[in-house]
Amino acid sequence: TFTGGGVAGTFSSTVGLSITCSNGLINLSTSTIGSYVVTNTILASGGCPVVSATSPITINPSLGASFTFSGSPYCQSSPNPSPLLGVGASSGIFSSTSGLIIDSLTGQINLLASTPGNYVVTNTVAASGSCPGTSASFNITINAVPVATFSYSGNPFCQNSGFPLPVFSGAASAGVFSSSAGLNINPSTGQINLAASSA
Numbered sequence: 001t002f003t004g005g006g007v008a009g010t011f012s013s014t015v016g017l018s019i020t021c022s023n024g025l026i027n028l029s030t031s032t033i034g035s036y037v038v039t040n041t042i043l044a045s046g047g048c049p050v051v052s053a054t055s056p057i058t059i060n061p062s063l064g065a066s067f068t069f070s071g072s073p074y075c076q077s078s079p080n081p082s083p084l085l086g087v088g089a090s091s092g093i094f095s096s097t098s099g100l101i102i103d104s105l106t107g108q109i110n111l112l113a114s115t116p117g118n119y120v121v122t123n124t125v126a127a128s129g130s131c132p133g134t135s136a137s138f139n140i141t142i143n144a145v146p147v148a149t150f151s152y153s154g155n156p157f158c159q160n161s162g163f164p165l166p167v168f169s170g171a172a173s174a175g176v177f178s179s180s181a182g183l184n185i186n187p188s189t190g191q192i193n194l195a196a197s198s199a
Contacts, residue, residue: 011024065123067138157192
């Protein structure tokens, strides 16, 4: 922007600034981050000497907010994960929907205190140094801790009492059933063959 009747001459600066000599247009994306002094030089003409003027310019790095959580999906009993920032990214304010307990400053998630489910975590970086604010998001999943609690109703059993099945507690589910030698048990269902088992 010219002031006081200034006109374009030949624009120049130090290495790192991508500038068009004829009109002073600066390509910010191809310039190196830093501070520069731009010089506008008008050659001698019509009996007038060479004149020049300078103006400072500073280029700030563009703001980045990208991040990931390695290891998702997580079990609720796993160690609390923290975000891994992308190249050039910085921590802003981390947030998510209700149910996910997250530290807004560090982005660390409290898995045990969170409700199992699917969430979108957002990192919002505020505007700074003439650069507009930005944000990025990442999806994570938290799974409930498996429950294996069970019992056999009617225990102890008479050896001719049949084929008892396990009774599960709450959200417990069947896994792989096993026991010591002598008990005839179905590994998939947990059903016991009492007659085929040793007392």
